[in-house]
Structure formats: structure tokens, C-alpha cells
Amino acid sequence: MKVNLDVDVHHLTRVEGHGNIRVRVKDGNIEEANWTVVETPRFFEVMLKGKHFSTAAALSSRICGICSIAHCLASLEATEHAFDITIPSIAAKLRLLGKHGETLQSHLLHLFFLAAPDFLNVPSVIPLAATSPEVVDLARRLKGLANRVCDIAAGRTTHPVSFCVGGVSSVPNRDRLLQLRDALERSLEDLATSVELVAGFSIPRFARETEFVSLKGESDYAFIGRTAVSSDGVERDVSDYRQMTNEYVVKHSTSKYCRLSRDSFAVGPLARFNNNHEHLHPAAAEVASRLGLEPVCHNPFMAHVARLVECVHATHQAIHLIEEIADTGASERAAADVEPRAGEGIGAVEAPRGILYHHYEYGANGKIVRANCVIPTTQNHANIQNDLTDLVAQSAETMMQDGEIELLGSMLVRAYDPCISCSVH
Amino acid sequence: MKYLGIEPKKPRIAVFDFTSCEGCQLQLANGEDTLVEFLGSIDIVDFREISSSRCEDYEIAMIEGAITRSDEIDRLLRIREKAKTLIALGTCACFGGVNKLKNAFNLNDANEEVYGDDPKETLPARAVHDIVPVELKIPGCPVSKREVERIIQHLVWDVPYTPPAYPVCLECKQRYAVCVCDIDAPWTGEKGKGQICLGPITRGGCMAPCPAAGMACWGCRGPAEDANLESFFSILKERGFEEWEVRERLDFFGAFEGSK
Numbered sequence: 206m207k208v209n210l211d212v213d214v215h216h217l218t219r220v221e222g223h224g225n226i227r228v229r230v231k232d233g234n235i236e237e238a239n240w241t242v243v244e245t246p247r248f249f250e251v252m253l254k255g256k257h258f259s260t261a262a263a264l265s266s267r268i269c270g271i272c273s274i275a276h277c278l279a280s281l282e283a284t285e286h287a288f289d290i291t292i293p294s295i296a297a298k299l300r301l302l303g304k305h306g307e308t309l310q311s312h313l314l315h316l317f318f319l320a321a322p323d324f325l326n327v328p329s330v331i332p333l334a335a336t337s338p339e340v341v342d343l344a345r346r347l348k349g350l351a352n353r354v355c356d357i358a359a360g361r362t363t364h365p366v367s368f369c370v371g372g373v374s375s376v377p378n379r380d381r382l383l384q385l386r387d388a389l390e391r392s393l394e395d396l397a398t399s400v401e402l403v404a405g406f407s408i409p410r411f412a413r414e415t416e417f418v419s420l421k422g423e424s425d426y427a428f429i430g431r432t433a434v435s436s437d438g439v440e441r442d443v444s445d446y447r448q449m450t451n452e453y454v455v456k457h458s459t460s461k462y463c464r465l466s467r468d469s470f471a472v473g474p475l476a477r478f479n480n481n482h483e484h485l486h487p488a489a490a491e492v493a494s495r496l497g498l499e500p501v502c503h504n505p506f507m508a509h510v511a512r513l514v515e516c517v518h519a520t521h522q523a524i525h526l527i528e529e530i531a532d533t534g535a536s537e538r539a540a541a542d543v544e545p546r547a548g549e550g551i552g553a554v555e556a557p558r559g560i561l562y563h564h565y566e567y568g569a570n571g572k573i574v575r576a577n578c579v580i581p582t583t584q585n586h587a588n589i590q591n592d593l594t595d596l597v598a599q600s601a602e603t604m605m606q607d608g609e610i611e612l613l614g615s616m617l618v619r620a621y622d623p624c625i626s627c628s629v630h
Numbered sequence: 631m632k633y634l635g636i637e638p639k640k641p642r643i644a645v646f647d648f649t650s651c652e653g654c655q656l657q658l659a660n661g662e663d664t665l666v667e668f669l670g671s672i673d674i675v676d677f678r679e680i681s682s683s684r685c686e687d688y689e690i691a692m693i694e695g696a697i698t699r700s701d702e703i704d705r706l707l708r709i710r711e712k713a714k715t716l717i718a719l720g721t722c723a724c725f726g727g728v729n730k731l732k733n734a735f736n737l738n739d740a741n742e743e744v745y746g747d748d749p750k751e752t753l754p755a756r757a758v759h760d761i762v763p764v765e766l767k768i769p770g771c772p773v774s775k776r777e778v779e780r781i782i783q784h785l786v787w788d789v790p791y792t793p794p795a796y797p798v799c800l801e802c803k804q805r806y807a808v809c810v811c812d813i814d815a816p817w818t819g820e821k822g823k824g825q826i827c828l829g830p831i832t833r834g835g836c837m838a839p840c841p842a843a844g845m846a847c848w849g850c851r852g853p854a855e856d857a858n859l860e861s862f863f864s865i866l867k868e869r870g871f872e873e874w875e876v877r878e879r880l881d882f883f884g885a886f887e888g889s890k
Contacts, residue, residue, distance in 0.1 A: 218682040221652050245649040245699045246750050251740040252731040259817070260878055263848065267728045270653020270772060318659060318680050329681030331674060334666055341666065349662030360843030362660060363653045363772045367843035369816065374844030454748045543817040626652055 207233035208601050212611045216243075217618055219319040219329070221271055222625020226593070226614050230601050238597035240590045240618060242458040244629040253565070253576035258284050258370055258545055261573060265563060266364050268578065269627040271314070273364045274307040274355065275556035278429065279563040279578075282552025284370050287567050289548075290541050295533050296372030299358050302526045303365060304428050304554065305519040306354030310362065311557035312474070312512040313351055315622045316399070317344035320509055323616050324406040340402065347395050347516075350388055354523060357385055372540030379531050386527040389520050393488075396517050400492050403513055409613060412503040413595045415588060416467050417476035418449065420555050426477065426484040426518060428555045434480055436501060437466040443553035446562040450579045460628040462587045463579070469587035472559025473621065474511035475502060489518035505592050506620045545571030556581050558624050582628035585621050592617055638786045644676035644688035645719075646709055648695030648702050649729055649755065653772040654720030655679050655694050661775035668779060671786055690715045690785065693764075696722040696729040696755040703761055710762040715785070718758045719778075721771040721850045721883050728771075729755035730884030755884075766791065771850035771883060774836050795855035798829040798847050802838035810846045826871055826879045828886075831857035852885035859889050 210230035216223050223244045229237040249268050253261060265280040266273040278300055285292060292300075318330050321340070327333060334341045352362040357377045359365035367375045420427040420443075421434035433449050434440045441449055452461040464470065478485075478493070479501045485493070493499070498510045547569040553562045559581030566575040596617055600610050632638075645655050659680055661668065675685035691713035697703060710716060721727040732740060733754045741749035758764055768778060784791040802809070815823035827846035829838065833854045840847050853859075866876055880886040 216678060218678045218684070219680060221679060223647075245702065246741075246744065246752055247649060247698070247729055248732045248735070248737075248740045248744060248752070251735050251743055252728065254735075257875070257878060260882070263845075264728060264731070264882070267651055267653075267771070270651035270656050273651070273653065314656075314659065322682065328683040329677070331669055331681060334669060345662040345665055348660075352660055352662065360845070361839050363656060366840045366845040369845065371817065374816070454745050456748060459750050540816070542819075626650065 208604050210597075210601065210607055210610055212607055212614065214611060214615060217615055219322065220619055220623050220625060221627070222623065222629070224618065224623065224625050226611075226618065228597055228610060228614060230597065233601060235594070235597055235601065238594045239457070240586065240593050242460040242586060242625055242629060244459050244625050246459050246629050249630040250576045250578060253573050256573050258288075258543075258567065258571045258573070261565065262368065262370065263364070265578065268580070268630045269624055270363055271311050271624055272307060272556040272558065272561075272627065274303050274359055275554050275561050276563070277365045277368055278304060279552045279554045279561050281368060281370055282429065282554065283550040283563040283565045285550065286552055287548045287550025287565060288543060288545055290371055290543060292372045292541055293538055295376065295530060296539050298526050298530050299373050299376065300368055301429060302523055302530065303355060303358035303368065305523040305526070306351055306358055308428070308519045308557055309351035309516055310348065310355055312516050313344065313348045316403070316509065316512060317348065319622065320619055323612070323619065343395055343398055343402070347392060347399065350392050353385060353388070357381055369540060371543045374540065376539050382527050382531045386524050386531075389524050389527070392520060393517075396513075396520060399513060400495060403510060404496060406509065408504070408509065409506045409616065410504070411506060411596055411599065413592055414503050416465055416470040417479045417501070418465060418470050418472050418560060418584070419476045419480045420553060420560055422481050422484050424484065426481045430553065433553065433560060435465055435470065436479055439465060443562060444551045446551060446553065446564065446579060450562070450584060452579060452583065458586065460583050460586055460625070463584040464587060469591045470584065471505070471588045472581045472584045473508060474515050474557075475505065475508045476559060477555060478502070478511040478514060485514065486518045486521040488521055489514050492517050505617060508620050508622070512622075545569070558582055558622055559584060578630055580624070580628045580630060582621070582623045582625060585623065586628065589618055589621055589623070633787075636787060638671070639788060640671065640673050641690050641785055642673045642675050642688045643690045643692060644685070644713075645674070645679070645692045646694065646705075647679065648693065648706070648723070649698040650695030650720065650722045650727070652679060652694065654770070657772050657775045658778065661779065664779065668782070672782060686712060688713060690717060692717045692719045693723045693758050694719045696726045696757060697761055698729060698753055698755045699751055700753065706758065706761055715765045716758075716762065717766045717768060718764045719768050720773050721769050721885060723758045724767045724769045724885070725852055725887075726755045726757045726884040728883060731881065769833065769851040769885070770836055776837075777835050794834040796834045797854035797857065798832045798834050798836060798838050798841070798851070801834045801836070802829055802841045805838055805842050807838060807842040810841050810844065823869055826866060826876055828879060831859060831862050846879075848879050848882045849885050850883045853889065
């Protein structure tokens with residue numbers, strides 16, 4: 206018997222932004238298996254034009270409410286690259302602490318609020334408050350702490366306020382930092398409980414060979430850096446980001462699409478793990494092996510595991526950074542002098558969902574002439590589409606029904622944790 | 631559970647997102663210390679970003695985002711028909727937010743710059759109240775979860791809510807923050823010139839997170855009541871700030887349209 210499928214998901218739930226899934230299979234033939242982005246365009250690259258360098262980071266951070274710290278940092282990196290500024294080391298450490306805070310915040314939000322309901326058979330985390338209060342409590346504690354890291358490092362949990370061109374505008378006091386370190390150390394136990402929770406998830410078995418792109422760390426699991434690398438062997442300075450992303454416009458989507466060596470590639474936690482796993486903190490590497498995540502992993506659903514692995518890594522890194530920052534204290538200057546000049550600058554950071562590039566061209570007056578931002582989810586859309594096509598083909602062969610393929614397709618998109626409004630900036 | 635002899639309501643709330651970064655609805659899932667109590671005091675029937683439950687039977691609709699496309703207008707009109715109370719959640723919904731910055735450009739040119747010869751539909755950004763009547767506005771970029779909680783308490787106990795009339799300045803002083811108007815100017819180091827801080831003219835209620843972290847207030851909450859704009863602008867002029875610098879701050883969130 207040949208299978209017939211008809212799935213129409215309008216505005217997929219439990220993802221950031223608006224996207225649709227449409228699947229039609231007739232007599233076993235796939236007529237349609239599409240991921241479409243319908244988000245409203247906002248034109249941030251146009252809005253940035255004419256703005257003073259002091260406005261750029263605050264404006265770019267508004268591209269995304271979940272990865273606002275990543276946008277702020279990529280923007281500052283781009284401006285500082287254009288003006289040839291080296292920021293003080295305490296500022297670099299505080300920014301990286303904020304970056305780790307955001308990785309934790311975003312990954313934990315995704316794991317507990319957006320992804321877990323699929324594995325626990327509930328529509329959202331809300332009913333779990335009655336049925337599994339211990340899970341909600343765990344989520345509350347871990348995410349609350351991640352928010353506190355951002356509060357302390359960046360001045361606020363969403364849309365940072367203490368990062369500025371040249372460095373940072375305030376340095377948190379030592380007592381607050383040390384209390385945060387202690388809380389992070391205590392949270393390792395909660396992360397271990399989360400590992401056991403995720404070990405119980407039945408992660409779909411699916412794989413499609415994929416090219417993975419991330420920043421490359423010389424000696425670390427890079428979150429901020431200047432070299433981008435792909436698992437197909439491409440390696441470039443981030444200033445060549447156009448050659449790494451090759452953005453193009455498609456008819457059916459308000460987000461652009463990207464390609465590199467093949468017709469799609471993936472960025473994000475799985476790409477970072479695949480490309481930089483040897484630089485993980487040993488405790489994080491142990492979690493990867495406990496949960497069966499091995500490089501190179503081509504199963505997009507394993508991104509859930511990669512996120513948790515990164516949470517353990519980021520927590521250890523944050524503890525280490527806090528100790529360094531507390532030792533230096535406020536004795537050092539926290540911001541370098543800024544002399545605007547005409548020129549171009551490119552900044553790149555690993556946002557929770559993957560590598561993010563900002564590129565600004567400045568006039569001599571310190572105002573932006575041209576801006577370009579390439580967003581991680583934009584880079585993932587073509588890969589989500591290719592995965593979906595394969596997933597539907599495989600599922601159709603196993604005679605899966607509408608409801609099952611709707612859930613599996615939705616779970617596939619969620620596994621990428623897409624930031625759709627970000628991708629349509 | 632009765633409190634002071636009054637039975638609380640458990641309002642049926644739906645959360646809808648339009649053109650925005652979705653950071654405001656994210657705040658609803660923050661505030662972890664009181665999250666369980668917060669979610670327990672209301673009945674969230676539709677909240678796409680965190681739940682797969684969908685429902686068209688709600689009393690309160692929270693709208694996040696500005697309105698920038700014709701399908702958004704239709705969707706907003708449908709929601710307005712169903713909701714008894716419509717709340718604009720966040721600066722984009724209340725004033726249009728940073729989205730309004732695009733209105734200063736020719737949108738056809740903007741479209742061509744971003745999408746080449748395959749333009750996408752877009753309208754000048756508008757606030758929610760430009761399209762439908764709004765009962766309550768919760769400004770902020772992002773909104774303060776504490777303020778959202780306070781407003782929800784008022785809705786649960788059916789007590790009218792009055793937003794603070796005083797400016798951000800007052801709350802900044804309560805935090806003993808160093809005034810960013812009086813520090814040396816960042817980057818140029820000019821003694822005591824400070825930054826352009828809209829704290830004296832912006833509505834309070836946020837507890838001044840920005841100036842407390844060394845970044846001036848850019849006015850995401852819109853004008854305070856009876857703000858003395860004239861005197862504020864003349865002080866900025868005295869301090870040597872140029873017209874375009876003041877304009878860039880005032881325009882940022884689209885919340886001071888018509889002033890100056």
C-alpha cells in the first residue's frame with residue numbers, strides 16, 4: 206500500500222518566530238515537504254545606516270530577544286575592528302562571561318520550555334507544574350541562574366546595557382561575582398540531574414550527511430573569534446564571511462538562504478561540537494559520551510544533547526572566568542579610548558544557534574554607511590529544508606501517519622531551535 | 631482562595647506576537663522566583679512561543695510587536711473582536727519601537743537593498759493603538775517582569791492600574807546610581823559632559839537598569855507625565871550636544887514622536 210500524507214502546520218509552536226511546515230504525499234510520492242519562513246521583514250540593515258557608532262550595538266541587539274547579547278557583541282566586535290580598537294582584558298572577560306550566560310539562558314529555555322514537552326508528551330511546560338513539579342523546579346533554578354549571569358555580566362537579562370564600544374561601562378562588584386561563582390558551582394548538581402532527564406528522552410534516529418560550520422578555536426571551544434571553519438575543509442578569516450555564507454534570496458521565504466560546499470550547511474551547537482569537541486571541558490566531554498554524542502554526529506535531533514553538553518562547558522568556563530575577573534577587580538580601566546575613523550569592520554560570535562556575523566562600513570564621522578548581518582538561523586534554513594525532505598521520504602516508506610509526521614517534522618525544526626524573527630531581521 | 635474576602639479572578643490570557651524580537655514575551659517566562667505562582671494565578675490559553683495548546687476563547691490578549699504587514703492588520707482585528715481587554719506588551723506594541731526607524735527610509739529602496747529584485751511586502755511600522763483601541767499599555771524594551779506581575783495582580787483583583795507618572799530619574803536616584811549626565815563624556819573624555827540621558831523625561835517603572843549599568847536612558851518607556859521637555863532640551867544644548875545626537879536618542883524607540 207502506498208502512503209498518503211497531508212500535514213499543514215501554520216505558525217509552528219514552541220519556536221521563536223513564524224514558520225510553516227507543509228507536507229503532501231500522494232501514493233507514496235512526495236509532492237511537497239516544505240519549511241517556509243513567513244516572518245515580517247524588519248530591515249535592520251537599512252535602519253543601521255546613518256547611525257552613530259554609539260547607537261549600533263543597542264540597535265542590533267533588538268534584532269533578537271533571545272540572543273541579544275550575541276548581536277550586541279558581534280556589533281561591538283565589528284565596530285572595534287573598523288576602528289582598530291583592542292579592548293581591555295577585563296572587558297573581554299566580562300563580555301565572554303555574558304556570552305556564556307546567554308548560551309546557558311537560551312539553551313536551558315530551549316531544553317525545558319521548547320523541546321522537553323515533545324519528549325514528555327505535554328503541550329507545554331505549564332501542565333508539568335502539576336504533574337512533574339521537580340522538572341519545573343529544576344528548569345526554574347537553572348534558567349534563573351543563567352539569567353543572573355547575564356544580569357551581572359551584561360547589566361540585564363535581555364538587551365545588554367553594560368557593554369559599550371571600547372569595553373564595558375561597569376564592572377560588577379567582587380562579592381556579587383563570588384556569590385555567582387558559588388551558585389554556579391552548586392548548579393552543577395542540577396545539570397547532572399538534567400543529564401539524567403535527557404538520557405530518558407527518546408531522540409529520533411535519523412541522519413543526513415551535513416557540512417558543519419563554526420568558529421574555530423586554536424586552543425578553546427570558541428565563542429568569539431576570527432577564524433571560521435567547515436567540516437568539509439573550508440577555513441577562512443571571518444572577514445571573508447560572504448564566501449562562508451553565500452546568502453541568496455528565495456521566493457517562498459522572507460529569510461534568505463545560505464550555502465557553502467554543498468547546497469546547505471548547518472551551524473549551531475552540533476556544528477560547534479563536531480568541529481571543536483577536543484576543546485570541551487572534561488566534564489562536558491563526559492556528558493557527551495554519557496549521552497551517546499560522538500563526533501562527527503549527523504543526526505540533527507542530537508543538537509538537544511549538544512546543547513546540554515555546552516551548558517556544562519559554559520558553566521565551568523563561567524566559574525573560571527569569574528575567578529579571573531574577581532582577582533583583577535575594578536583596578537583596571539574597563540574601556541579603551543575610541544577614535545572613530547572611516548573603514549570597514551567585521552565581527553563574529555557564536556550565538557546560541559550558531560555563527561553570527563556583523564559587518565559595518567563607517568564614514569570618518571563615526572556613522573554607519575552600510576551594514577550587513579548574517580544570522581545563524583538564516584544559515585540553517587536550507588539545511589532544515591533538506592533534512593525535512595529526507596525525513597519525510599524516510600517516514601513515508603515506514604508508512605507513518607499524518608499525526609506522527611507532523612510531530613516528527615515539528616520536532617526536527619525545533620531541534621534547530623530556530624530564531625526566525627532574527628533570521629528575517 | 632479568598633483574599634480580604636474577595637474571590638480572585640483567573641483571567642484567560644492569550645499572548646500574540648507581531649513584528650518584534652519576541653524578547654517581551656520571553657520576559658513572561660523569566661522571573662523564575664515567582665514563575666510558578668505567576669503561571670498559577672492566570673490561565674494561559676494560547677502562547678505560541680512556549681506552548682502547543684491553541685485556543686480562541688480568551689478574555690485578555692497581550693500583543694507583542696509593531697504592525698508592519700497587511701496580514702498582521704487582519705490578524706490584529708480578529709484578536710480585537712475576541713478580546714475584552716487588549717494589552718500592548720512592550721515598546722514595539724506601545725509605540726512602534728525600533729521598527730519605526732525604517733519609516734525614515736524609502737521602503738522600496740530598503741526592499742531592494744535587502745532583497746534585490748525579489749521584494750517582500752512591508753508597510754510603515756505602526757503601534758497597535760494606531761490600528762485598534764488598546765485598554766492597557768505596558769512599555770519597556772524589554773518589559774519589566776515585575777511590572778507585568780504588578781499589572782496582572784491588578785487584573786486578577788479587578789483593581790484599576792495607574793502607571794507611574796514620575797520619571798526614570800527618580801528610580802535611578804533610589805538605586806544610588808552615579809548620574810550618567812554628570813560623568814565625563816564617554817570616548818571623548820570631556821569633563822562632566824556626560825551622556826544624553828532621557829531619564830528626566832521618561833516614564834518610570836523599570837527601576838532604571840540602564841543608567842545603573844552606566845548606559846544612559848534612551849526612553850523606551852515613552853514620556854513621563856508633565857515632562858518638562860523645553861527645559862530638558864535647553865540643558866542638552868547648553869552642554870554642547872548637537873541636534874542630531876539628541877534626535878538619534880529621541881527617535882530610537884519611536885516613543886517621543888511629536889516632541890521637539
